[in-house]
Amino acid sequence: MERKLLDRRAFVSGSVALALSQNLRARGQFGRHTPVEFSQTVQAGSSRLQIDFAHGEFALGRVAVIDRIEAAAKAVTTYYGRFPVSLARVLVIPEAGESGVLQGTTWGDIGGFPAFLRLRIGEDVTAQELASDWIITHELVHTALADLSDDQHWLEEGIASYVEPIARVQTGQLDAAAMWAGMMDGMVNGEPEAGDRGLDRTHTWGRTYWGGAMFCLVADVGIRRATANRKGLQDALRAIVDAGGTINTDWPLAKLLEIADRATKTDVLSTMYAKWSGTPVEVDLPQL
Incomplete structure (x- = not known):
């Protein structure tokens, strides 16, 4: 469930993309036991998103990241008429020395959560980068479809x-x-x-x-x-x-x-x- 790209036009060879996909599926438990320093639950319609933050500090503060995740969840809720699953966990991993929303991965039925998202976000992410981000919304859309072959x-x-x-x-x-x-x-x-x-x-x-x-x-x-x-x-x-x-x-x-x-x-x-x-x-x- 990953598109590891900052530029949608970037090219990844078919063999690399397929291997990456299969490897990520095999590592579906990755991040599940990452130590959490801060946690906040937000509403998406009648559903709940548990947003957990691993170690790290954002220049903008955690609230800015939470607001962006809420906005992405609102977009998905609007499109589908409701948020696709009743409960989701979003694990945010701050990346030191990086900027932007770097990468996201989504799995289903992990650790008691119908959906589990892992987001890597640069600690130096700017307000403009958060406002223009597509990755978080893309990953949340994945919650709306069954896991296919x-x-x-x-x-x-x-x-x-x-x-x-x-x-x-x-x-x-x-x-x-x-x-x-x-x-x-x-x-x-x-x-x-x-x-x-x-x-x-x-x-x-x-x-x-x-x-x-x-x-x-x-x-x-x-x-x-x-x-x-x-x-x-x-x-x-x-x-x-x-x-x-x-x-x-x-x-x-x-x-x-x-x-x-x-x-x-x-x-x-x-x-x-x-x-x-x-x-x-x-x-x-x-x-x-």
Whole structure:
């Protein structure tokens, strides 16, 4: 559940990205027993987030970091209609000599918590870096989808990459024009290249994150066209959360797609998955 990048356009080879993903899953207990110096619980709708801080001091103070996590949780709550899980733990690890929100990882069902997030944040993080951060929201979006197999990791990352900026726009944390500019800039990295075998079998960084996000964009447009704009991908993803298909479950993708399609009264997602999973699909992004 990690996108270890400060710049979304950075490139990581497919083999490295897949190895990193598998290694992180194997180390799912990492950070669970990290000593905690300060803890505060905040509300996200009717859900609770336990925010724990490991050793370290932020130049801005802990309150600024807590406020940013709350804002990210508000964006996710707004998009899904409620926070996806009833309880989540967020472990913040301050990094000395660093600035910015550096990296996040999310797991399900760890240490009695339906969701467990580990965030690495530079002790010298600035107010502007916190305000413009996308990583925390991205990681919290991961709580809204069941843990899928490695072959389908692209859908987990694609949904998080697509939903995150939209959720921030919906809560006034990001300008819509900036969101679309970012998508146009990033989604070109998701187009299939020579030798691509479909999203289930080509696990490069670009295909995993931006190929998955492009799948979501095309699905969103497809659902809106099929329903005369009465429904969209947001309705499909909310239905999955309402049915309980969150990160602390291991539901098969077929079940999730069935729930999502039923919510929109279409077969857009299941039909698209049948094609995109095993076949390279190019999208004319400027035309779309």
